[in-house]
Amino acid sequence: MTLEEQEKFVCRRLRAERENAHLSQMELSLESGVSQNMITYIENGKRTPTLSTILKLCNALKIDPSVLFPKRDAKRQAAKNTVLDLVKRYM
Numbered sequence: 148m149t150l151e152e153q154e155k156f157v158c159r160r161l162r163a164e165r166e167n168a169h170l171s172q173m174e175l176s177l178e179s180g181v182s183q184n185m186i187t188y189i190e191n192g193k194r195t196p197t198l199s200t201i202l203k204l205c206n207a208l209k210i211d212p213s214v215l216f217p218k219r220d221a222k223r224q225a226a227k228n229t230v231l232d233l234v235k236r237y238m
Contacts, residue, residue, distance in 0.1 A: 153217060154195055160215045162190040164208050179207035202234065 165175050165186075172190070176183040181203050188194035196204070205212045212231055218224065 155192055156217050157196070157201075157215045158190055158192045161196075161204060164210055164214060165190075168208050170208070175204065175207055179203045181207075198234070 165172070168175075170178070172183050172186045175181070176186055179186075181200055185194060185196075185200070186204070189196050189200070201212055201215065205215070212234075213227060216227060
């Protein structure tokens with residue numbers, strides 16, 4: 148999967164998780180502190196979210212950030228989990 152495909156995957160998953168939570172973009176904006184315009188840009192693939200933005204959105208959605216990323220082989224998954232654990236530890 149190319150980087151562009153991965154970014155599109157994250158955007159689609161974010162929208163799906165927001166819709167699963169029955170939140171509008173405005174409600175997610177209010178819960179996360181991320182502007183509604185930025186959420187729209189991210190969901191439409193016009194902007195790539197920063198790690199900070201991803202964490203804010205995931206916190207507001209009450210989901211683990213790994214939900215937004217494609218599942219890969221075991222080594223890559225383990226590395227991603229390590230990074231996510233470190234992020235959580237220092238937040």
